[in-house]
Amino acid sequence: MRGLRLKPAPLGNQSIIILKEMKLSDDFLDKWRHILNDIPDKTAIPVECIEKVVIKYERRRQKTINFKTLKKQGLGIEEIETVLAYQLNELGESVYDMELVVDVESVATLIQPETNRILNGL
Numbered sequence: 001m002r003g004l005r006l007k008p009a010p011l012g013n014q015s016i017i018i019l020k021e022m023k024l025s026d027d028f029l030d031k032w033r034h035i036l037n038d039i040p041d042k043t044a045i046p047v048e049c050i051e052k053v054v055i056k057y058e059r060r061r062q063k064t065i066n067f068k069t070l071k072k073q074g075l076g077i078e079e080i081e082t083v084l085a086y087q088l089n090e091l092g093e094s095v096y097d098m099e100l101v102v103d104v105e106s107v108a109t110l111i112q113p114e115t116n117r118i119l120n121g122l
Contacts, residue, residue: 028108029104029105029108032104032107032108033104045100045102046110047067047077047080047081048077048106048110049102049103049106049107049110050067050100050101050102050103051066051067051068051101051102051103051104051106052064052065052066052067052068052101053065053067053084053098053099053100053101054098054099054101055087055088055091055095055097055098056095056096056097056098056099057091057094057095057096058094063087063091065083065084065087067080067103068103070083
């Protein structure tokens with residue numbers, strides 16, 4: 001699995017961020033899965049960190065919107081939010097639950113550089 005590592009690079013009085021590819025091991029991602037599974041309330045998740053949404057409606061029906069696939073197809077965050085809003089509007093009051101599946105790789109890629117920076121400062 002691939003991710004991005006943020007590496008600040010000095011530029012005069014400013015700093016820029018250089019994106020470098022890095023390989024995220026399965027063991028590394030398993031540790032992040034464990035951390036995320038221990039979070040009881042996952043209601044405020046950035047769209048960038050959602051893999052898919054499972055909308056449960058009527059009796060036992062469900063509709064899945066795969067954010068990861070939509071991103072690969074070139075949709076931006078606002079477009080993905082529009083797709084989700086449209087589906088929720090179409091299903092209306094028949095929706096009784098919604099499950100957010102977290103994209104572990106995105107979370108790890110987003111948070112790990114900051115975690116490293118903080119821990120290196122200790």
